[in-house]
Amino acid sequence: MTAAPHPSDPSTPRQIHLAAHFPGVNNTTVWDDAPPATGRGAARHPSLGSQIRFDSFVHLARTAERGLFDFFFLAEGLRLREHKGRIHDLDVVGRPESLTVLTALAAVTDRLGLAATVNATFNEPYELARRLSSLDHLSDGRAAWNVVTTSDAFTGENFRRGGYLDRADRYARAAEFVAAARELWDSWSGPAPEPVRHRGAHFDLTGPFTLPRSPQGHPVIIQAGDSPEGRDFAAATADVIFTRHSGLAAGQAFYADVKGRLAAHGRRPDDLKIMPGVTFVLGDTAAEAQEHAAEIRRRQISPQNALLAAEQIWGADLSGYDPDGPLPDIDPDPHSELAQGRVKIADPAAVVAKWRALSQAKGLSLRETVIETTGRQSFVGTPQAVAAEMDEFVRARAADGFILVPHLTPNGLDPFVDRVVPLLQERGVFRTEYTGSTLRSHLGLPEAVTPVWQGEAS
Amino acid sequence: MASPTPQRRPIPLAIALDGPPVTGRPAAPERFDASGHLRLVRLAERGTLDFVTLGDAFGRPGPDALAVLSRVAPATARIGLVPTVTTTHTEPFHVATSIATLDWVSGGRAGWQPEVSLSAAEAALFGRRPAPAPDAAWREAGEVAEVAARLWDSWEDDAEIRDRAGGRFIDRDKLHYADYAGEFFSVRGPSIVPRPPQGRPPVVIDATGSGPEGATVRQVAAAHADVALVRAQDPGTASAARDDLRSRARALGRDPDRLLVLASVEIELYASGDAVALAELIGDWYADGAADGFHLRPAEPARDLGLLVDGTVPVLQHRCLLRRFYPGATLREHLGLPRPANRYARAREVSR
Numbered sequence: 001m002t003a004a005p006h007p008s009d010p011s012t013p014r015q016i017h018l019a020a021h022f023p024g025v026n027n028t029t030v031w032d033d034a035p036p037a038t039g040r041g042a043a044r045h046p047s048l049g050s051q052i053r054f055d056s057f058v059h060l061a062r063t064a065e066r067g068l069f070d071f072f073f074l075a076e077g078l079r080l081r082e083h084k085g086r087i088h089d090l091d092v093v094g095r096p097e098s099l100t101v102l103t104a105l106a107a108v109t110d111r112l113g114l115a116a117t118v119n120a121t122f123n124e125p126y127e128l129a130r131r132l133s134s135l136d137h138l139s140d141g142r143a144a145w146n147v148v149t150t151s152d153a154f155t156g157e158n159f160r161r162g163g164y165l166d167r168a169d170r171y172a173r174a175a176e177f178v179a180a181a182r183e184l185w186d187s188w189s190g191p192a193p194e195p196v197r198h199r200g201a202h203f204d205l206t207g208p209f210t211l212p213r214s215p216q217g218h219p220v221i222i223q224a225g226d227s228p229e230g231r232d233f234a235a236a237t238a239d240v241i242f243t244r245h246s247g248l249a250a251g252q253a254f255y256a257d258v259k260g261r262l263a264a265h266g267r268r269p270d271d272l273k274i275m276p277g278v279t280f281v282l283g284d285t286a287a288e289a290q291e292h293a294a295e296i297r298r299r300q301i302s303p304q305n306a307l308l309a310a311e312q313i314w315g316a317d318l319s320g321y322d323p324d325g326p327l328p329d330i331d332p333d334p335h336s337e338l339a340q341g342r343v344k345i346a347d348p349a350a351v352v353a354k355w356r357a358l359s360q361a362k363g364l365s366l367r368e369t370v371i372e373t374t375g376r377q378s379f380v381g382t383p384q385a386v387a388a389e390m391d392e393f394v395r396a397r398a399a400d401g402f403i404l405v406p407h408l409t410p411n412g413l414d415p416f417v418d419r420v421v422p423l424l425q426e427r428g429v430f431r432t433e434y435t436g437s438t439l440r441s442h443l444g445l446p447e448a449v450t451p452v453w454q455g456e457a458s
Numbered sequence: 459m460a461s462p463t464p465q466r467r468p469i470p471l472a473i474a475l476d477g478p479p480v481t482g483r484p485a486a487p488e489r490f491d492a493s494g495h496l497r498l499v500r501l502a503e504r505g506t507l508d509f510v511t512l513g514d515a516f517g518r519p520g521p522d523a524l525a526v527l528s529r530v531a532p533a534t535a536r537i538g539l540v541p542t543v544t545t546t547h548t549e550p551f552h553v554a555t556s557i558a559t560l561d562w563v564s565g566g567r568a569g570w571q572p573e574v575s576l577s578a579a580e581a582a583l584f585g586r587r588p589a590p591a592p593d594a595a596w597r598e599a600g601e602v603a604e605v606a607a608r609l610w611d612s613w614e615d616d617a618e619i620r621d622r623a624g625g626r627f628i629d630r631d632k633l634h635y636a637d638y639a640g641e642f643f644s645v646r647g648p649s650i651v652p653r654p655p656q657g658r659p660p661v662v663i664d665a666t667g668s669g670p671e672g673a674t675v676r677q678v679a680a681a682h683a684d685v686a687l688v689r690a691q692d693p694g695t696a697s698a699a700r701d702d703l704r705s706r707a708r709a710l711g712r713d714p715d716r717l718l719v720l721a722s723v724e725i726e727l728y729a730s731g732d733a734v735a736l737a738e739l740i741g742d743w744y745a746d747g748a749a750d751g752f753h754l755r756p757a758e759p760a761r762d763l764g765l766l767v768d769g770t771v772p773v774l775q776h777r778c779l780l781r782r783f784y785p786g787a788t789l790r791e792h793l794g795l796p797r798p799a800n801r802y803a804r805a806r807e808v809s810r
Contacts, residue, residue: 031620031627052652054532054563077650078551080633087630087648094618094628094652096559097552103525104563107492107532122549126516126583134521137490138529157646158551204585210519211490304625 013429016394017273017401017443018421019071019115020064022057023409028279028375029092030299030407049410051092054104056410061105063410064112067417068431070442071113071144071220072105073242073403074098078119079155081341083308084317088341090305092409099131106139113439115144115222121170122150122159125180125203132219133185133211141215141438146222146242149174154340171229173202178221178237180205182448185219188212216440217448226254235261239445240273242403251276251398273400273443278378280404282415286381293380296407297371306367309374312339313348313355323367327352327359387423394429468781469744469774470685470718470751470793472540473502473766475759476513490521492529498759499530502537505767506781508792509538511571511662511753516544516580524556524570531564538567538789540662545602546575546595547584551645554606557659558651566655566788569685571662572599592671596678601640603661603682608636610658611800612648634802656790657797660684664722665703680706680717684795687722693748696721700749718793721749725766726757733769740770741777 023029031048049056061072076098081088098116105114114135118128128145136143149170156162180198187196193208223230223238234241235258243254259269281296283289301309303323311318314328315336321328332348345351359369379386393399406412424430436442475498495512502510514523523541531539539560543553553570561568574595575581581589590598614632621629636647665679665686666672676699679686686703690696696719704714721743727733740752756762774780786792 052562054565058532079646080648080650087628087633089626089628089630092627094613094650096562096651097555100524100528100556100559101563103528104532107529123552124547124584124586127548130516131522131525134490134525137521138492138525140491157644159549159645160643162644206582206585207517207579210517211521302625 013391013427014394014400015431015444016390016424016429017275018067018069018430019073019113019275019401019403020060020067020069020413021073021075021277021403021405022060023051023092023406023412024075025051025077025093025095026091028300028405028407029409030296031092031409048408051409052094052096054101057096057101057105058108059410060406060413061109061112063413063417065109067413067421068434069112070401071115071142071439072102072109073115073146073222074102074117076117076119076148077341078122078150079158079341081339082154083311083339088308090302090308099135102143103135103138106135106142111142111434111437111442113142113144113220113442114139115146115220115439117146117148117224119148119150120174120177122156122161123177125177125198126184126205126207126209128177129181129184130210132181133209133214136214136216136219137211141440143214143216144220144222144240144439146224147174147178147238148224152341167227168229171233175233175237176200176202182218184209185213185217185448216438220439220443220445231258231261234258234272235267236265238272239440239443240275243274243276246276248393248396248398251393252396255397255399270444271446273445275401275403276378276399277403277405279407280379280386280416280420281377282381282383282386282419284382286385289381289385293377294371296377297375300375300407301367301371303367306370309370310366312342313345313351315348321366324365327356327366327369383419383423387420387427390420391424391427391429467779469740469779470508470720471740471774471780472509472511472538472685472720472751472753473507473759473763474511474513474722474753474755475499475502476511476755492526494760495526496530496533498763499527499534499537499539501763501767503534505771506784507537507771508751509540509567509569509662509789511540512542513571513573514542514544515573516547516575516583517577524560527568528560528563531560531567534564534567536567536784536787536792538569538660538792539564540569540571540660540789542571542573544575545572545599546590547581547586548602550602550605550643551609551649553602554609555649555651557606558610558649558654561654561656561659562651566790568654568656569660569662569789571664572603572682573664574599592669593674596671596674598642600678600682601638601642603678604640605636605638605643605645607658607661607682608638608801609645609647609649610653611802612636613651613653614800614803615653615657618652631806632803653800656788657800660789660793660795662687664689665699665719666690666722667699676703676706679703680712681710683717684790685718685720685793687720687753688749689722689724690748691723693721693743693746696743696748697746716795718750718795720751720753722753722755724755724757725762727762727765727769730765730769733765734773736766737770737773737777740774741779744779 064072102114180203183196187194187209195208198205220239222240223234224242281293306323315333425432512523527539527541557570578589612634617632619629633648638645661683662685663679663683666689667675688699700719707714707717
């Protein structure tokens with residue numbers, strides 16, 4: 001391990017960890033060809049790059065590595081989303097398979113961690129453990145796995161085993177999956193592989209693993225999700241939590257809750273890093289940044305996208321409504337199956353009530369209401385202000401760092417690396433060089449050890 | 459025996475990189491970085507070979523073959539990269555998207571070699587079902603090849619439109635459900651990956667067909683392969699297999715010239731004289747019409763490949779049987795195989 005500053009040393013400010021998310025397949029990624037209306041980025045982004053060509057991935061990964069980021073993060077989608085029974089066509093769509101593109105990126109980067117989101121529901125421990133260990137070997141110790149699960153039969157239609165599991169079973173299966181993978185990763189620690197015998201409620205596998213223990217021992221495990229089951233899974237199993245940014249107070253509450261769960265699993269608070277996914281907009285002045293942020297939101301939420309957002313909440317076809325007119329005057333249908341492949345909205349009636357109040361109070365159209373209520377950027381301001389706010393967030397124990405989600409492919413991270421990273425370094429809260437070679441060392445995580453799997457939690 | 463079809467020049471020439479595990483640092487504790495494989499692939503590329511194959515099996519020591527060649531792709535420029543991908547115990551959707559991604563990261567140089575897993579020991583690593591019978595496993599491999607081709611076609615090449623006025627990123631009429639339901643699995647589609655640069659990365663199948671399931675393997679190759687490998691120790695065996703594969707392809711309604719049959723020959727080269735003799739053998743077999751090209755399987759790639767590139771290749775080039783540089787960029791271009799039309803786009807044109 002490297003000599004990372006000890007977090008409890010009062011003379012050393014709390015260090016920030018940073019990761020870069022490849023811009024998503026969703027409406028947060030701006031794709032139309034108009035240059036940004038304002039801001040110094042305008043000249044540098046004359047057009048927007050491909051979401052699939054490898055050079056886009058190379059540019060973003062190298063930018064992250066130039067900025068000394070901890071890791072590069074890829075999300076996953078296993079079924080194209082649908083709306084009103086048809087393939088959703090308004091947002092960026094189409095992406096590579098994560099593990100393969102990250103293994104290729106290992107050839108063009110040296111230190112950057114490489115994190116793949118891979119669904120545990122539609123994979124088997126032996127095969128996925130082998131693929132992740134391969135990435136860790138071929139990248140000299142930079143692999144991470146963001147463990148996700150899927151509940152919907154809609155996605156299952158693309159897979160042999162189809163079907164789905166209920167929420168509790170999904171986490172139980174995922175926990176056993178990770179445990180089995182770790183048994184495999186540990187099984188070739190000496191001169192020859194020792195056969196693994198794993199028998200549990202979900203998996204029953206026997207035999208030798210084909211790779212010696214990889215440079216990190218275990219690839220870093222990331223978990224995303226805020227539910228109580230997700231928090232317990234993370235406390236028991238994960239090295240990093242990818243959470244949603246939810247303001248300083250809510251962030252502190254989440255942070256305290258999750259860190260408080262670690263002791264029960266024999267782990268220390270620093271053994272699990274909490275990293276919210278965040279967006280940012282920079283400007284030379286606060287006003288310019290705000291103006292730029294508003295323009296980005298207008299471009300993220302086209303008239304068509306505003307109508308679609310409303311249809312997801314109302315659960316009804318609203319194509320007869322004008323996005324620049326008032327909100328629909330009908331009640332939402334909470335049982336609608338209109339949207340597939342998206343997270344269900346828990347209480348659509350409450351959302352509609354909130355939107356109506358906002359629309360009336362400010363005199364907003366349907367589209368303006370959507371712009372006002374969704375997609376607000378996490379950090380908006382001058383580079384100095386953004387650096388100060390991020391530092392404050394981490395000092396106040398609302399996060400250990402951030403997963404940045406740029407809104408442009410592939411140049412969206414450049415302004416942050418050019419303008420904010422140096423200020424974080426000046427503040428003494430971000431590394432000025434990589435001191436280790438593995439992702440575990442960047443994150444200051446302990447050596448990988450295998451907790452004994454105790455079977456299913458009740 | 460000689461085929462009536464015109465012979466190809468240059469002769470397709472491929473090399474297998476299988477052999478003792480390549481660790482890159484033989485003296486160090488077992489550590490599988492990419493340096494050993496990268497050195498070999500670069501050497502093969504210096505010899506302007508069409509493609510390398512890298513075998514794989516779930517019980518084989520070493521990293522996943524597709525991962526190794528993904529890692530090698532950005533560090534090479536022209537040579538085709540053909541990993542073995544096991545179709546037993548794996549998800550066809552993941553198989554298709556991984557190979558499509560190898561094609562994207564390599565700029566159109568991916569192929570794949572479907573293989574089956576027949577051992578009880580490998581089945582136990584998954585613990586989901588017993589090892590399949592060979593015949594069933596190959597029928598399943600054929601289904602995976604079929605569904606992969608459908609998923610690669612499930613995006614038309616011009617599906618991405620970025621229509622600013624209409625707010626539409628894609629033309630969803632140009633995305634298609636694969637809607638595959640076969641004997642072994644079903645897949646709905648479309649793919650999550652846009653159609654790869656080559657349209658469909660070439661399918662390479664070992665069609666030697668020596669076991670009892672041989673006829674099934676030949677049939678799967680005749681239906682799905684762009685390149686068939688036939689292990690042979692004499693030109694007569696290779697030629698007979700080629701005739702059989704071509705007639706099967708013809709019976710399936712395929713143009714047999716779109717199925718290249720490569721004689722797969724084990725080689726051991728100890729001196730430059732061996733390398734020259736190999737060039738003579740390749741030239742003779744080719745003149746006899748035994749094969750459309752050659753897939754060489756060195757006993758020790760690290761030893762044999764250097765002699766091949768510096769000894770065999772120049773002789774074949776001198777005889778104008780082998781290219782001196784890569785005129786094309788993609789594996790299909792190297793092999794003279796056209797980029798396939800999209801079946802769904804074609805269906806749409808016809809129904810219009």
